[in-house]
Amino acid sequence: MHILLTNDDGYHAPGIQTLYRTLRSQTKHDISIVAPESQRSATGHSITLFQPLFLTKYELDGDLKGYAVSGTPSDCVKIAIQGELISKPDLLISGINQGSNLGTDVFYSGTVSAAMEGVLLGIPALAVSLASYEYDNFEPSALYLAEHLDYLVEEHRKGLMNINFPGKLQTEWRGAKVTRLGKAVYENVFERRVNPHGKTYYWQCGNLTQDQEGDTDLRAIQDGFVSITPMHSDLTDYTDLQVWQTRLSESDIMSVERDK
Amino acid sequence: MHILLTNDDGYHAPGIQTLYRTLRSQTKHDISIVAPESQRSATGHSITLFQPLFLTKYELDGDLKGYAVSGTPSDCVKIAIQGELISKPDLLISGINQGSNLGTDVFYSGTVSAAMEGVLLGIPALAVSLASYEYDNFEPSALYLAEHLDYLVEEHRKGLMNINFPGKLQTEWRGAKVTRLGKAVYENVFERRVNPHGKTYYWQCGNLTQDQEGDTDLRAIQDGFVSITPMHSDLTDYTDLQVWQTRLSESDIMSVERDK
Secondary structure, eight states: OEEEEEOSSOTTOHHHHHHHHHHHHHOOOEEEEEEESSOOTTOTTOOOSSSOEEEEEEEOSTTOEEEEESSOHHHHHHHHHTTTSSOOOSEEEEEEEESOOOGGGGGGOHHHHHHHHHHHTTOOEEEEEEEOSSOOOOHHHHHHHHHHHHHHHHTOSSSEEEEEEESSOGGGOOOEEEOBOOOOOEESOEEEEEOTTSOEEEEEOOEEOOOOOSSBHHHHHHTTOEEEEEEOOOOBOHHHHHHHHHHHHTSGGGSOOTTO | OEEEEEOSSOTTOHHHHHHHHHHHHHOOOEEEEEEESSOOTTOTTOOOSSSOEEEEEEEOSTTOEEEEESSOHHHHHHHHHTTTSSOOOSEEEEEEEESOOOGGGGGGOHHHHHHHHHHHTTOOEEEEEEEOSSOOOOHHHHHHHHHHHHHHHHTOSSSEEEEEEESSOGGGOOOEEEOBOOOOOEESOEEEEEOTTSOEEEEEOOEEOOOOOSSBHHHHHHTTOEEEEEEOOOOBOHHHHHHHHHHHHTSGGGSOOTTO
C-alpha cells in the first residue's frame, strides 16, 4: 500500500515521526508525509481559501517525498490528493496526535477532520490519538497500529476509523473496545482575566467531566482501553428528513408567495 | 423567544445585520448578537485555545447586548452560552451567510459549524445561507425566515436545520424542498503560481460541478428552490459499529499482548 501520513501537531512532531519510523521498519508499505509546518490543533475542518499555501519539501526513502504545508490538516490532505503532490494513496493515517480526540470533540479536531477529508476524497482513513498531553511515548501505539494495520484496512475499505490509545504504559492497557462517540461535556470553559492595560479577555479551556455511559469512546479511554470508533461522513438526519417532507408538504412554507 | 444570532462573515456583515433588523421589525422576539469581529469563512468548527479572546460590546434594543469576538464562529457560540455572556437563548440562527453552504462543504463552513455548536450545547439552531457571492439582497430570505420562524422551530426542537436560499430575485424562486446533503465535487482545486522571488505557492479555489442526484440540497439550489436540510450531530457509523463489534471479538486485536 501507499500510505499518506498527516497530523495537526505539525510535520516534525514526535507522534507522526514515530509513526513514520515504525511503519517503515515494521511493514513494507510506501509512506509519504504531507503535514502542517506548525502546530494546528483545534483547527477543526478549516481550509485556507484567502491566503496562498507554501510548501517545504523533504526527501524520504526512495522516490517518496514529504511536504510541510503552511496550512491546516485538511489543506494538507486536499493539496496532497487534489493537488496531486503525491501519487494517490491507498490509505490515510492522521496522527499520532498528542492528546485525545473523543466524542463530540471530534468536531474541533484537526486530526479527525484531516481523516474525514480523506474519506470525502475517496481514501479510507484512520485518525489516531494518544490520550494524554503528558505521556509522550508514541512507540507502543505505533507498533500496535503497524501490527494490526492490514486487518484494520482489509475490514474497512471506505470509511473513517477513529482510534484513541490510553495515555499510559502499555502494561496498563486493558484491551481494545469498539465504541460509539460519546458526549464531551466541559466545566469552567472560560477563564476571565484583565490585561495590564485594563482590558478584559478570556481563555478557553475547561475540564472534561466523566462520561457515565458505558459504551462510548470517552468511557473506554477513561477505563484504560484502546477505543476504536467507526465514523461516517453524512450529517443528514434521515429520520427528521422523512418527518419534515410529510409535514412541510401540508404547509404553505413549500410554496413561495410571489406577489409580496 | 430569545434568539442568538451569529455568523462567519463578521458582526457588521450585511447578512446578519439585515436578519437582525428584519426579525426586530417583523417578530416580537428578543435578539442578541455574538459574532466574529471579522470575516471567518471556511474556518470549519475550529476553536481558539492558544490565543485569548477579546470582546467589543454593542448596545442593542432594551437590555440586550451585541458582542464582536476576536475568534471563530464556534468560539462565539461557546462564549455566548458557556461563558454566559447573554441569557440562555431558545434558538440560535447562524447567518445569513453570503454564499451557499451545501452538501459535504458543510464540514468547512463556519456558518454551519456555529449552528452545530449550538446543538451540541442543547440549543436548536438554524444555519442560513444565500447561495451567491454576487447577489446580495438578503431581505427576501430574512423575511421568509421571519414569516416561517415559529413553524420551523415548533416542529424542530432540538436539531440543526441547514437552509439555503437561491441567490437570485425572489420572483425566480421555484418553491422550497426538504433535501439531504449532497456530495460537493470540485474541479481544478489548486492553482499553482510563482511569486516574484521565484517561490512556488498555491491558491485553493476550484469549480463546483453539477450534482446529478435528484434529492440533494446542491440540486435543489441549482434548480432554484429554497433548500431545507435537517442535520444531526452524531458521526458514529452504527452499521459499521455492529459489524466491527462482531468481527473484532473474534480476533486478537481486542486483547493487548502484554509480554511484548
